[in-house]
Amino acid sequence: MSSPELAALRIAYSDISTIASSLEEEDSxxxxxxxxWTVRDLLVHLLGDVQRALVALATPAAGPADRDAVTWWSGTEPTEDPGFRELRTLRTIAGAWELEDLVRTFMETTRAVVALAGRTPPEALVATRGHVLQAVDLVTTLAVKAAVHHLDLVLELRRPGPRTEPLALVRCTLDSLLGHPAPTDWPDERWALLGTGRVPPGGGERRALGAAAARLPLLC
Incomplete structure (x- = not known):
């Protein structure tokens, strides 16, 4: 696979890796x-998703595909608003990691995912979470999720947000879920935050969305 989607995933994972490798213990x-969720919790969550991607890309599936890069978000992706027990489990795992080991494992695994995706035909069918989709659609969902979590990660870190390429995939996905393009004067980052429920829409934004404002978040 050599595609804009894979290029966006490579950028998304590389940028998160750069942030992670710059962290001090207190930052985490x-x-x-x-x-x-703390920064450390989120890195553990992201590592789990990257490991899932590695398994998926190594798991050829029989067709037909029942999800694509847009419909994946319709009830397939689990909520990321965990209850106390789930959060306690995540915190326990996160606290058990040495930060240096966590960062190294994340970086190694993301590089493996990008390398394996690059050797996988875009139309190849893969299986994950009980569904089948094309490899290029899996890569798109991974880039979208990484970009959104990049925005989550830098809330109180003095680090850059996601770059244009991953954010463009977020915008495209949100527009498809919405059913029409969001206003073109909304920056990609703002639409990403609005469309995923990270921030509430302002008055003008709510009016621009109309009845669709009640459907937010379009993905979590």
């Missing part, structure tokens, strides 16, 4: 946009 306990 700062809050994120995910309610109750």
């Amino acid at each position: 306990w700062l809050p994120t946009r995910c309610l109750g």
